[in-house]
Amino acid sequence: MSEDVNEIKERIRLRFVKVATDPTAPQRHPHGPASAKKLGYDPAEIDALPTVVTESFAGVGNPLGLHALRPGETVVDIGCGAGVDSILAARKVGPSGRVIGVDMTAEMVKKATDNAVAAAVPNVEFHQREADRLPAGDGTVDVVISNGVFNLCTDKPKVLAEVYRVLRPGGRLQMADILLNETVTDEQVEKKGAWSD
């Protein structure tokens, strides 16, 4: 792996350590429960979660709003952060379903694990992993969700191939992400937010 890739990953990791451990510190991107509501989450669902669960939310959209999850489904959340989407998904798939959250930042994984306890959601587990090495067998997953993570992945085709590997035939990828157009100005980035440096 080139030095550049390692350096990029380390900068991304350090940013999200901060979001996990110091959620009230100023960030260059919107985060927390107010941001989730602005992005289209049901305000009642967000308010029903303990603040500790929602304070480190750092998503860019609402992947759960793209298609309803069904009871019994197995879901993988790539770059789950502090676990808001995973926890909401676990409630939707119910006790016969299962959610596996994956994040490369240890502090996020710890917080997500604690958050599942705080939200009293038992059918979710969290793993410290990179997105290109998902802890699921071939064709075993009904839905992959991801919120604001692909843009941070240094090898996007590899992550997509891994998504394809774990999804069953007919499974779904529900993702929200950001694209940087070369003509975006610094002012526009400041206004919308910047999730990486």
Ligand SMILES: C[S@@+](CC[C@H](N)C(=O)[O-])C[C@H]1O[C@@H](n2cnc3c(N)ncnc32)[C@H](O)[C@@H]1O
């Ligand atoms: C913008 S945050 C979004 C977190 C969460 N999805 C949410 O909506 O609150 C991006 C997350 O992706 C994780 N991440 C970035 N690159 C990753 C990679 N290659 N593999 C796994 N996780 C990654 C970061 O640690 C961070 O928690």
